[in-house]
Amino acid sequence: MIDLSCNISGVHLRNPVIMASGTFGFGKEYGALYDINQLGGISGKGLTLYPKDGNDGIRVYETPSGMLNSVGLENPGVAAFLRDECPHWEKLDLARIVNLGGNTIEDYVEGARLIHEDSTVRMAAGRQAVDMIELNISCPNVKAGGMAYGIQTETAREVVRQIRATTSLPLVIKLSPNAEDIVGMAVMCQEEGADGVSLINTFSAMKIDIRKRRSVFDNLYAGLSGPAIKPIALRMVHQVSRAVTIPVIGMGGICSAEDILEFIMAGAAAIQVGTYNFVNLRGGQQLVQDLEQLMEREKITSLDEIRGII
């Protein structure tokens, strides 16, 4: 019997496959294609306190083994999420992670407070909708501030500290590869009481339209994801895993069960799948099945056997 289960700070996952924020909506669209309760978890579309329109202009551009996106955190806002999506999330049987971003510390804190309060009310009524908060301090597509928090450890410390003081919900901090020192950032998160870290977000990157002599993107830079970034993501997950004791959720270009095992061997407690959802709309389901078969072939009975062995 193969045991795919894992645990992130008390949150049980039936398998390590979590759908990454921004690639999976709030689960409804993919839920129409397959039973998403087969997955380990879902990290919802990144939220901000207030609704955000996102960026103008072209928002996606394909690159060799990767893609650039410049969505700019378009989202309905925390209140609309709690009102419109949580009734659906209550019924899901997988780890439900709210991804929270922001422009100012005040907005981050107020967003976390709303989520925490809503969660308290629901839990009292026996209707849990949120299992964890993933704090996005690293979206590269938001001009005013969002990125800055993800760059410098001491700037980020204040956000993490205040969010930690605001909610007792399990809290994972999503880290940017654009950080000056991603290991230092992860250590800081642990020091400030975070329950885990997830990495990596997209790389800040660029594409120029040489005929128009301008950036393809109105926002100048965009976020690079996909298999192109996987080797770097893996190295960063490895470095961070060795530096902290809190769980590390690894992501960056994962497209196969082999990729998943690499991240687990590098030290990840669980993994997230983003861009691959576009390669294969049923990719989440596929990866869970493939992972079980691969572990059987490799005679691995539990992920604990191989986690962090490198």
Next chain:
Amino acid sequence: MSEVISNVQVAPNVYRLQVAGQFSGVMGQFYMLRSWEKYPLLSRPLSIFDLTEDKIEFLYLVTGEGTEMFSRLLPGDKLTLEGPFGNGFPEAKGKTAFIGGGIGIAPFYYALRTIPNADVFLGYSRDPYMIEAFQEATKGTVEVNIGGTVLDQVDFNAYDTIFTCGPHPMLQAVQRKQISSGTKANVYVSLENRMACGIGACLVCSVKCVDKRRKACTDGPVFRAEEVVLS
């Protein structure tokens, strides 16, 4: 996986692809296609050119790496289709015109199966294609413009419903003409934004509308002309 029946070049860089299988879809809807495994990463959205009991057809222009790979498909080759996606064209009332610019003519061939008496306006920048197919398919008229502005040939006041699909400047001209003509017709534009998921989850195909943002894939790709902000 589905199988290619044929993939015929009909003009420079324009191909007509037939795929075997029982597919569904209404006029103006699209499929996400890929004829490769993981690279390129993204599937390509193509609108339904025609759909019959045992096959589906697409008319596409080679614009990049993905469509270039499509162009090399041979009978018997395999490809993956996901769909149908999008809302397609709404039910048309009264006298109807289809206006297609370049590869934007593609969805109207299938639309003629639902609205067989529509008048068809086909605009090409240089090399025309599929004109005879449209002439055979419609009970209405077919007007063609090569190198000019096909919109100039359409009297917006002569129709109750006008469906348009074409390059960005053409759709902007459609909006201008809708206002300048004072037409009472319902005017629609079909958009061809870049997409990733095709199912409304990733928000990269966002369309700026007068009231809020909408998704080309699930809210469109067909919109009322006056509702879209084409900057």
